Amino acid sequence: MNVHRYRDLIVGVIFLTGSIGYYLLSFQTPKSEIPGDIGNYFIPHLIALVSGLLSLMLIASSYLALRQTEAKPQKPAESDADTAKELSAKTRYLPVVGTVALLFAYIYALEPVGFILASATYLFLQFNISAPADRRDAKAQFRYALTSIVAAIAINSFFVNIFDVMLPQGLLD
Amino acid sequence: MQKKTLLLSSLALLGLAFQSMLTVQAADYPTKAIELIVPVGAGGGTDLSARTFAKHAQKLLGKPVVIVNINGAAGYNGSRTVREDKSDGYKVLYTHQGLITTYLTKVAPYSYDAFKPGPMIAEDPSMGLFVSSKSSIKTIQDLIAKTKAEPGRLKAATEFGGVTYFMLLKLQQEQGIKFNLIDVGGDSAKVTALLSGFVDLMPRVYFGAQDYIKSGDFVLLGQAGATRANNAAEVPTYKEQGVDFTFPAYKWSLFFSENTPQEVINRWDEVARTVTASPAFQKDMQKLGILPAYHTPEQAKAAYAEIQTLFTELSAEDAKK
Amino acid sequence: MMDVFAQAFINVIQPASLGLMFLGVGVGIIFGSIPGLSAAMAIALFLPMTFSMGPEAGMTLLVSLYIGAISGGLISAILLNIPGTPSSISTCFDGAPMAARGEAAKALGLGIVFSFLGGLLSFIALIFIAPPLAQLTLKFSPIEYFAVSIFALTMIAALSSGSMIKGLLSGMLGLMFSTVGLAPIDGSARFTLSIDSLSSGFDLLAVLIGLFAVTEVLQGVERTLSDGNAKVIALQKIRGFGFSMAEFLAQKWNLLRSSLIGIFIGILPGIGGSTSGILAYIAAKKQSKHPEKFGTGIPDGIVASETANNATIGGALVPLLALGIPGDGVTAMMLGGFMIHGLTPGPLLFKTNADFVYGIFAACLVANVIMLMLEFFGLRIYVKLLKIPKYLLMPVIIVLCTVGAFSVNSQVFNVWCILLFGVIGYLMVKGGLPIAPAILGFILGPLVETNLRRGLMLTEGNFLGFLERPIALTFLVVAVLALVVPLFSAYTQHRRSTALKPA
Numbered sequence: 001m002n003v004h005r006y007r008d009l010i011v012g013v014i015f016l017t018g019s020i021g022y023y024l025l026s027f028q029t030p031k032s033e034i035p036g037d038i039g040n041y042f043i044p045h046l047i048a049l050v051s052g053l054l055s056l057m058l059i060a061s062s063y064l065a066l067r068q069t070e071a072k073p074q075k076p077a078e079s080d081a082d083t084a085k086e087l088s089a090k091t092r093y094l095p096v097v098g099t100v101a102l103l104f105a106y107i108y109a110l111e112p113v114g115f116i117l118a119s120a121t122y123l124f125l126q127f128n129i130s131a132p133a134d135r136r137d138a139k140a141q142f143r144y145a146l147t148s149i150v151a152a153i154a155i156n157s158f159f160v161n162i163f164d165v166m167l168p169q170g171l172l173d
Numbered sequence: 174m175q176k177k178t179l180l181l182s183s184l185a186l187l188g189l190a191f192q193s194m195l196t197v198q199a200a201d202y203p204t205k206a207i208e209l210i211v212p213v214g215a216g217g218g219t220d221l222s223a224r225t226f227a228k229h230a231q232k233l234l235g236k237p238v239v240i241v242n243i244n245g246a247a248g249y250n251g252s253r254t255v256r257e258d259k260s261d262g263y264k265v266l267y268t269h270q271g272l273i274t275t276y277l278t279k280v281a282p283y284s285y286d287a288f289k290p291g292p293m294i295a296e297d298p299s300m301g302l303f304v305s306s307k308s309s310i311k312t313i314q315d316l317i318a319k320t321k322a323e324p325g326r327l328k329a330a331t332e333f334g335g336v337t338y339f340m341l342l343k344l345q346q347e348q349g350i351k352f353n354l355i356d357v358g359g360d361s362a363k364v365t366a367l368l369s370g371f372v373d374l375m376p377r378v379y380f381g382a383q384d385y386i387k388s389g390d391f392v393l394l395g396q397a398g399a400t401r402a403n404n405a406a407e408v409p410t411y412k413e414q415g416v417d418f419t420f421p422a423y424k425w426s427l428f429f430s431e432n433t434p435q436e437v438i439n440r441w442d443e444v445a446r447t448v449t450a451s452p453a454f455q456k457d458m459q460k461l462g463i464l465p466a467y468h469t470p471e472q473a474k475a476a477y478a479e480i481q482t483l484f485t486e487l488s489a490e491d492a493k494k
Numbered sequence: 495m496m497d498v499f500a501q502a503f504i505n506v507i508q509p510a511s512l513g514l515m516f517l518g519v520g521v522g523i524i525f526g527s528i529p530g531l532s533a534a535m536a537i538a539l540f541l542p543m544t545f546s547m548g549p550e551a552g553m554t555l556l557v558s559l560y561i562g563a564i565s566g567g568l569i570s571a572i573l574l575n576i577p578g579t580p581s582s583i584s585t586c587f588d589g590a591p592m593a594a595r596g597e598a599a600k601a602l603g604l605g606i607v608f609s610f611l612g613g614l615l616s617f618i619a620l621i622f623i624a625p626p627l628a629q630l631t632l633k634f635s636p637i638e639y640f641a642v643s644i645f646a647l648t649m650i651a652a653l654s655s656g657s658m659i660k661g662l663l664s665g666m667l668g669l670m671f672s673t674v675g676l677a678p679i680d681g682s683a684r685f686t687l688s689i690d691s692l693s694s695g696f697d698l699l700a701v702l703i704g705l706f707a708v709t710e711v712l713q714g715v716e717r718t719l720s721d722g723n724a725k726v727i728a729l730q731k732i733r734g735f736g737f738s739m740a741e742f743l744a745q746k747w748n749l750l751r752s753s754l755i756g757i758f759i760g761i762l763p764g765i766g767g768s769t770s771g772i773l774a775y776i777a778a779k780k781q782s783k784h785p786e787k788f789g790t791g792i793p794d795g796i797v798a799s800e801t802a803n804n805a806t807i808g809g810a811l812v813p814l815l816a817l818g819i820p821g822d823g824v825t826a827m828m829l830g831g832f833m834i835h836g837l838t839p840g841p842l843l844f845k846t847n848a849d850f851v852y853g854i855f856a857a858c859l860v861a862n863v864i865m866l867m868l869e870f871f872g873l874r875i876y877v878k879l880l881k882i883p884k885y886l887l888m889p890v891i892i893v894l895c896t897v898g899a900f901s902v903n904s905q906v907f908n909v910w911c912i913l914l915f916g917v918i919g920y921l922m923v924k925g926g927l928p929i930a931p932a933i934l935g936f937i938l939g940p941l942v943e944t945n946l947r948r949g950l951m952l953t954e955g956n957f958l959g960f961l962e963r964p965i966a967l968t969f970l971v972v973a974v975l976a977l978v979v980p981l982f983s984a985y986t987q988h989r990r991s992t993a994l995k996p997a
Binding site: 214215216217220221224225228240241242243244245246247249250251253254278279280328333334353354355356357361362364365366368369370371381382383384385387388390460461462 | 538541542545631632633634635636675676679680681682683690691693694695697763764813817818819820823826827828829830831833834835836838839840841842843846903904905947948951952954
């Protein structure tokens with residue numbers, strides 16, 4: 001299945017679901033008791049309504065567009081060449097998922113472990129995820145490790161010592 | 174057997190050492206920088222008076238007292254951080270009765286009594302009512318007469334759930350009058366609103382607005398203290414003008430999380446007493462138009478209890494209508 | 495007046511004062527250019543240091559930081575496609591594509607010179623017509639603010655390149671996120687899902703860092719055939735500011751229009767510099783003979799954005815100095831700086847402390863020149879940033895963003911937000927949704943709602959009362975036209991094209 005072809009349809013459905021969810025959630029808000037106030041529901045309901053309508057329009061227009069392309073004969077040669085050029089989904093998106101997971105772990109560790117240790121570890125691992133495949137040899141690893149530690153310590157001392165920003169110190173406290 | 178005694182006695186020793194370490198820790202307080210949490214953004218009266226206090230307090234404490242602005246959610250963010258703190262007194266809250274109003278407006282599930290009270294540092298009793306000089310209202314009597322004649326006509330600038338909101342409620346209920354309460358936002362937004370004339374009345378502290386009186390833009394209808402405040406000595410009270418209306422001052426105090434050792438609070442009490450008595454601190458505070466006002470933690474607690482009772486009654490009475 | 499001003503100038507160009515200004519502008523540029531560190535943060539961090547200085551020195555330092563930081567945002571906007579401060583969002587739109595073409599120096603040069611000119615025009619307005627300009631501030635009640643915000647909101651349609659529906663949907667997403675937290679006025683917890691930290695809502699800085707910086711990193715690590723992470727952009731040789739006299743002169747109307755927009759937004763307390771750049775960008779696009787070229791890397795876009803955001807500085811100082819009313823977080827902190835030095839801000843500041851006020855004027859003008867100088871020489875250094883491969887640079891930027899997000903109010907919650915919005919931004923890019931409308935919606939949402947509700951209190955619930963006020967009516971009519979005209983022209987075009995087709 002070519003996800004790209006159904007992209008607008010998917011976006012429309014996600015937004016429609018989101019608008020409905022947003023509308024329903026708005027009822028959890030306690031009512032404003034201020035006299036003469038239109039209340040805290042008005043704007044959220046307006047937003048939900050407009051975005052619900054817009055997503056229906058998007059769904060309709062992308063459905064019509066899909067019908068049109070399906071009616072026309074496909075040009076198989078071109079799309080085949082495209083798929084051949086595409087990287088497999090795994091190679092392509094694995095680093096993205098890895099980065100999100102790494103950031104999650106980094107932020108989670110920020111307070112208990114402390115800014116310096118968490119940042120140095122994050123940087124080292126992120127360099128390894130981001131770097132092109134041909135730049136991960138031992139020499140590069142050494143450079144990454146050094147850069148990570150120097151950057152984490154430098155940033156920490158700049159803010160903590162010069163500006164009294166209370167960054168979490170964690171284990172080094 | 175002997176081994177066991179040895180083990181037991183060494184354990185006991187360890188326990189003893191641990192316990193003495195704890196007391197030593199409290200006695201040695203502070204061993205590192207202390208965060209003075211200010212639940213609003215940088216630049217306002219609360220922030221500036223906290224900074225002034227911190228500057229003088231750190232000389233006595235021997236460790237830096239760092240101002241950390243944790244703003245958002247009308248102060249709930251900052252107070253929550255201190256309430257949940259387990260550092261034994263390295264996060265201290267500096268705030269005023271906004272702590273009570275966030276509870277009454279249901280923003281926070283707790284009030285001042287969820288904290289161990291610390292000493293009171295400063296106050297500003299110069300709460301007054303301002304009108305535009307273009308208005309026909311010149312005295313507090315004019316104001317009351319006019320609102321009685323036309324209930325709900327006069328537009329009063331306020332911020333719903335803020336301290337000035339309760340001040341207007343009290344005036345309405347005691348005098349049997351009714352304003353059209355308009356939410357306009359904080360202090361400077363209130364000044365803009367009154368200058369541009371889309372509201373008729375503004376409750377505000379004296380300091381910071383006195384130049385608008387001198388310039389002829391505003392008229393101040395008196396101050397709401399029982400006696401004239403030192404930072405507004407030239408302004409008559411409402412009582413002097415024959416109207417029995419008073420309103421409690423802004424009171425800035427320290428608050429600690431429930432598990433803070435008493436020794437730590439005692440230390441701050443001592444520091445606050447010394448700092449507020451020092452001429453250098455008093456001189457710095459004068460520039461901010463805020464009065465140093467030391468009260469013991471017990472007195473501070475009592476003052477807050479009184480304010481909470483008053484504010485609760487005011488909003489209950491208001492809800493009846 | 496002139497002799498007071500001359501004296502103020504002489505005071506400002508003393509070596510000690512000049513040194514302080516170089517420091518302030520330099521540090522400001524660094525804070526502005528690093529995503530996650532903003533002008534507001536630079537001033538908040540330096541504010542306590544100014545307490546121990548004299549009032550003139552303290553204000554000189556704060557003004558220098560402000561000017562440096564607002565201008566510095568253009569550097570990362572152009573070189574990294576990440577706005578360095580919220581004010582330089584729209585500088586990315588054309589600055590980044592231009593840099594990607596290898597014309598980074600030209601983009602930077604344009605941004606720097608027009609930052610200077612926008613600032614200069616606004617300071618001239620500040621010095622000569624501050625009192626009458628301040629009266630304009632007083633013409634704006636919540637009703638007028640509502641009308642201006644609605645007008646600005648309709649500009650989302652103009653920001654949507656490609657599908658109009660998707661642009662509007664993106665704006666709606668921004669609006670939805672802006673309603674999270676304590677509702678304005680009544681303070682009820684809204685969309686907080688019973689999470690305590692959500693009661694303060696999402697912070698603009700965290701949202702921006704997420705949508706731009708984290709999204710950029712996620713896109714960077716995605717392995718595509720032309721791997722963006724390892725690519726180094728070739729640079730053209732730099733001469734002067736990198737652009738020709740003819741290119742400069744072509745921008746004269748854009749300069750004037752964008753400055754006026756910047757000053758106007760600046761003098762309205764509460765609207766803020768982050769919108770002025772975007773609005774000037776849209777205005778330039780609408781007035782342009784070739785609107786379709788916007789977003790492809792043309793000078794007009796950079797000029798509009800950078801002129802307007804620096805012009806906002808002079809504008810924001812107008813109500814502060816003439817009325818004692820701060821317009822945003824930065825000027826609120828400056829007000830605190832006045833107070834700590836025993837100066838009462840208010841309508842009498844000009845009369846009672848004229849020397850001080852003129853000192854600030856002189857500092858603005860001189861700091862602006864210093865900004866031009868430092869950035870002119872810095873230009874050659876900034877472009878070297880592009881020589882650092884992105885896979886090394888971006889993670890370090892993320893760590894700096896973490897510091898920036900954390901120090902918004904010392905809570906890890908805001909760091910979680912940058913991850914959340916990073917993922918949202920990445921998904922938006924994948925779904926073909928433009929990001930700029932979401933940001934405009936996020937900024938304007940609270941302004942629209944707060945001022946609508948306050949305005950209705952003023953008119954006692956009668957919306958027709960909004961139409962009785964000329965300024966508000968004008969903006970509302972223009973807003974309606976801004977929505978209807980494109981739809982109408984699209985319709986007539988559609989009719990024409992179907993009519994031309996043989997049946």
